[in-house]
Amino acid sequence: MVARAHPDVGAGDCADCHRATHPPVVADYESSKHGRGLVGCPVCHGSTQAGFVAKPGPERCQPCHAAQVDSLKTPVMKNKDCWSCHVPHRLNPHMALHKNDPNGGAK
Amino acid sequence: MTPLSRRHILELPTFALMGEAPAPAARAFAVAEPDRWVKTVCRYCGTGCGVYVGVKGNTVTAVKGDERNHNAGFVCIKGAMLPQILTSPSRLTHPLIRRGGKLVRASWEEAMALVAARFQETIERHGPEAVAFYGSGQALTEETWVANKLMKAGIRSNNIDGNPRLCMASAAGGYISSFGKDEPMGCYEDIDHADVYFLVGSNAAEAHPILYQRMLRRKERAPDTKLIVVDPRRTRTMQYADLTLLPKPGMDLSIVNAMAHVIFKEGLADLEFLRQHVTYGAGAEANKTIEDYRTFLEAYTPQRAAADSGCRVEDIVQAARWFGERGRATMSMWTMGVNQRIQGVWLNNILNNLHLITGKIGLPGSTPFSLTGQPNACGGVRDGGALSHLLPYGRLVANEQHRRQMEELWGVSAGTINPKPGPSAVELFQAVESGTIKAVYVMTTNPGHSLPNASRYRKAMASEDCFLVVAEAYHPTRTSELADVVLPAALWVEKEGVYGCTERRYQLLEKAIQPPGEARPDFDILCDLARRLGHGKLIPYKTPAEAWEDILKASKGTAYDFSGMTRERLRAAHGLLWPLPEGNHPGTKRRYVRGDDPLVGASHAQRVRFYGRSDNKAVVWLRDQKPPAEVTDADYPMSLTTGRVLEHWHTATMTGSVPALRPLNLEAVAELHPADLKRLNLKDGDRIRLVSRRGKLTLVARETENAREGSVFVHMHDPERLVNVLTIDALDPGSKEPEFKIAAVRIEKE
Numbered sequence: 106m107v108a109r110a111h112p113d114v115g116a117g118d119c120a121d122c123h124r125a126t127h128p129p130v131v132a133d134y135e136s137s138k139h140g141r142g143l144v145g146c147p148v149c150h151g152s153t154q155a156g157f158v159a160k161p162g163p164e165r166c167q168p169c170h171a172a173q174v175d176s177l178k179t180p181v182m183k184n185k186d187c188w189s190c191h192v193p194h195r196l197n198p199h200m201a202l203h204k205n206d207p208n209g210g211a212k
Numbered sequence: 213m214t215p216l217s218r219r220h221i222l223e224l225p226t227f228a229l230m231g232e233a234p235a236p237a238a239r240a241f242a243v244a245e246p247d248r249w250v251k252t253v254c255r256y257c258g259t260g261c262g263v264y265v266g267v268k269g270n271t272v273t274a275v276k277g278d279e280r281n282h283n284a285g286f287v288c289i290k291g292a293m294l295p296q297i298l299t300s301p302s303r304l305t306h307p308l309i310r311r312g313g314k315l316v317r318a319s320w321e322e323a324m325a326l327v328a329a330r331f332q333e334t335i336e337r338h339g340p341e342a343v344a345f346y347g348s349g350q351a352l353t354e355e356t357w358v359a360n361k362l363m364k365a366g367i368r369s370n371n372i373d374g375n376p377r378l379c380m381a382s383a384a385g386g387y388i389s390s391f392g393k394d395e396p397m398g399c400y401e402d403i404d405h406a407d408v409y410f411l412v413g414s415n416a417a418e419a420h421p422i423l424y425q426r427m428l429r430r431k432e433r434a435p436d437t438k439l440i441v442v443d444p445r446r447t448r449t450m451q452y453a454d455l456t457l458l459p460k461p462g463m464d465l466s467i468v469n470a471m472a473h474v475i476f477k478e479g480l481a482d483l484e485f486l487r488q489h490v491t492y493g494a495g496a497e498a499n500k501t502i503e504d505y506r507t508f509l510e511a512y513t514p515q516r517a518a519a520d521s522g523c524r525v526e527d528i529v530q531a532a533r534w535f536g537e538r539g540r541a542t543m544s545m546w547t548m549g550v551n552q553r554i555q556g557v558w559l560n561n562i563l564n565n566l567h568l569i570t571g572k573i574g575l576p577g578s579t580p581f582s583l584t585g586q587p588n589a590c591g592g593v594r595d596g597g598a599l600s601h602l603l604p605y606g607r608l609v610a611n612e613q614h615r616r617q618m619e620e621l622w623g624v625s626a627g628t629i630n631p632k633p634g635p636s637a638v639e640l641f642q643a644v645e646s647g648t649i650k651a652v653y654v655m656t657t658n659p660g661h662s663l664p665n666a667s668r669y670r671k672a673m674a675s676e677d678c679f680l681v682v683a684e685a686y687h688p689t690r691t692s693e694l695a696d697v698v699l700p701a702a703l704w705v706e707k708e709g710v711y712g713c714t715e716r717r718y719q720l721l722e723k724a725i726q727p728p729g730e731a732r733p734d735f736d737i738l739c740d741l742a743r744r745l746g747h748g749k750l751i752p753y754k755t756p757a758e759a760w761e762d763i764l765k766a767s768k769g770t771a772y773d774f775s776g777m778t779r780e781r782l783r784a785a786h787g788l789l790w791p792l793p794e795g796n797h798p799g800t801k802r803r804y805v806r807g808d809d810p811l812v813g814a815s816h817a818q819r820v821r822f823y824g825r826s827d828n829k830a831v832v833w834l835r836d837q838k839p840p841a842e843v844t845d846a847d848y849p850m851s852l853t854t855g856r857v858l859e860h861w862h863t864a865t866m867t868g869s870v871p872a873l874r875p876l877n878l879e880a881v882a883e884l885h886p887a888d889l890k891r892l893n894l895k896d897g898d899r900i901r902l903v904s905r906r907g908k909l910t911l912v913a914r915e916t917e918n919a920r921e922g923s924v925f926v927h928m929h930d931p932e933r934l935v936n937v938l939t940i941d942a943l944d945p946g947s948k949e950p951e952f953k954i955a956a957v958r959i960e961k962e
Binding site for chain 2: 113114117142143144145152155156167170172
């Protein structure tokens with residue numbers, strides 16, 4: 106959680122500053138499907154203000170990946186969450202689980 | 213993306229990326245299950261994504277994309293945060309009446325009695341043409357139906373128009389003049405089949421993200437799929453483009469005509485298709501021949517187009533070759549960059565031309581496809597005929613037979629509907645300015661922010677001579693602040709009704725929760741107003757479902773026929789595409805196509821029948837490039853263009869109230885090319901004043917290579933910095949849509 110106040114982004118977007126402060130994060134994000142599809146930072150991390158979430162939980166994934174989030178309730182997924190397999194920001198689909206799926210398990 | 217094996221993924225320093233300790237191995241599954249999920253449609257753009265809202269008690273706590281709808285379960289950044297639009301502190305929860313210059317709390321009875329009395333008095337003293345209704349492509353179809361019926365059959369005034377006039381009127385005008393009937397013939401599924409995307413005046417990556425993602429998925433599966441983007445500034449849509457053209461603002465008709473020139477020259481035209489399905493026209497008459505058209509195109513060499521537009525000859529030729537290559541499917545898409553122009557209808561016509569001359573139409577992946585801005589501009593206002601010159605489902609005010617049909621359907625005597633079309637949106641507010649219109653009811657829209665030359669019409673709306681009623685979910689907006697009465701409206705899933713999006717897809721939005729405070733659905737407010745104005749017999753509806761029964765009847769037998777789309781079917785389906793003339797018909801993916809569209813006839817001899825016109829032909833129009841309404845000169849040397857950003861939508865009454873979006877990119881800045889900044893002796897971050905012939909606006913200058921030299925871009929969302937005080941209210945002569953996209957300005961240092 107952030108303790109200090111984050112300024113409003115105003116014109117532009119998060120990457121304008123975080124490209125300098127968190128270069129690998131921005132690079133990973135921009136090369137991911139989220140980056141390509143402009144699924145912007147607030148979708149997972151919320152507001153720059155009180156609503157900021159440093160480590161988003163599955164409820165942040167649910168709007169677009171509801172079935173996958175539901176699968177967390179199955180016994181095989183016990184004690185796992187999305188980040189157990191998917192790298193934050195890079196968000197690779199896990200190919201090994203979906204060998205026969207040309208999209209690698211991603212929609 | 214490089215695929216990684218599971219082993220690789222497990223070896224990656226997953227949680228080290230942020231420089232933090234690894235997360236604990238076990239984290240509780242944190243998604244709180246709502247009490248129930250209710251199927252609905254996203255409240256924002258014209259893509260019309262299917263979503264479910266999760267409801268706990270009387271609160272929407274979650275949203276998820278509908279996997280069985282066209283969006284395949286995805287939502288965009290705005291859609292992911294939809295629940296927050298409902299709970300904003302800026303929701304209006306009780307009526308307001310202006311007393312002593314201030315808007316103060318009032319009861320519904322006081323507010324409605326005042327609105328009815330003022331409308332009644334104005335009609336009695338000045339006639340039905342002294343009152344007006346200004347509607348919205350965001351209102352539900354049933355709401356728009358009631359307003360249209362009340363105005364045209366009850367009050368007997370055609371002074372009803374709406375914000376689709378600012379948005380889609382040129383696309384509608386293009387389809388009607390090219391094919392005889394409004395609305396695209398293609399569908400979203402064409403994106404999955406196209407080999408070439410030709411995007412003109414569309415920043416789909418930001419304005420229609422879900423459709424853009426669908427294009428990228430196609431490109432990923434079929435890497436030879438080409439994306440061509442034509443836009444006067446470099447947009448995020450161009451990031452994955454194979455070819456980009458950045459024309460001078462307003463000079464893209466030359467490019468499209470030159471592409472037709474190349475297509476004929478290089479033998480890519482489908483002459484047999486042209487012979488069977490096409491006629492030719494200039495002006496308003498379809499009285500030309502293919503020889504006339506080819507002679508017309510002679511002047512539009514790629515060299516001339518390059519000189520007009522500032523683009524490269526080889527890029528124009530490449531675009532034409534990719535578009536026309538035989539055996540490949542081409543899908544054109546466009547939005548406001550094409551429509552919000554004084555040549556909007558003409559540019560729509562010639563985009564349709566490209567598909568007609570190549571025969572790339574009515575085939576999977578081949579279609580001229582206009583993208584819509586609002587969720588129900590198509591379904592409610594365009595199809596529902598709630599513009600001043602229209603009647604429902606393709607009928608026209610000026611057509612006597614059409615008036616008789618609607619009078620019969622509406623149960624009023626012959627001759628009730630005024631045969632003279634009313635004013636278009638901008639003309640309507642000009643009539644407010646001149647005092648001809650003395651009372652206006654504005655529903656679900658924000659003209660005080662969104663009209664061009666906004667200061668002029670804001671003054672007219674604020675005038676004591678205009679009684680302004682605003683029915684709106686939020687307050688204050690840049691319109692409600694000018695109102696005499698503000699009525700609190702229910703929003704989105706707080707009510708029930710039908711939305712119709714870009715691809716002729718109609719969907720039912722189910723009611724999920726009660727509206728806050730005293731807010732009421734617009735449908736109820738309008739029915740209440742009708743009763744108070746003495747039209748209770750004409751508007752007898754208790755529920756939107758009752759109005760839907762009448763709407764189905766009005767569509768029956770028209771080219772829009774969706775009379776099989778019962779409430780029950782809509783409730784069960786995840787969107788239905790018309791024509792759908794019977795209860796068991798699956799709907800029509802591709803209109804005018806034999807075997808798909810039931811109105812073509814299964815035994816028709818050819819693969820398509822353009823039945824919108826009585827000769828069953830589409831029209832290729834000869835349309836010349838003309839300059840914009842306002843060209844740059846020594847006093848106003850820069851070209852202003854406006855547009856949208858990913859995080860916000862229209863006048864930001866909704867996105868500006870979402871905590872996670874409000875801090876992002878809502879501030880309008882002046883995007884300028886580094887060379888212009890240097891020439892003006894300015895730097896990034898300087899405060900500057902943009903000055904047009906209509907107004908001034910102080911903004912921060914933002915240096916960006918994305919700007920076109922000589923142009924300045926400002927987004928239209930910021931309610932505190934209204935770019936529309938600068939834009940021009942010049943209208944396309946056919947569609948009456950304003951030229952928001954081009955104005956001449958100069959830059960002064962603050």
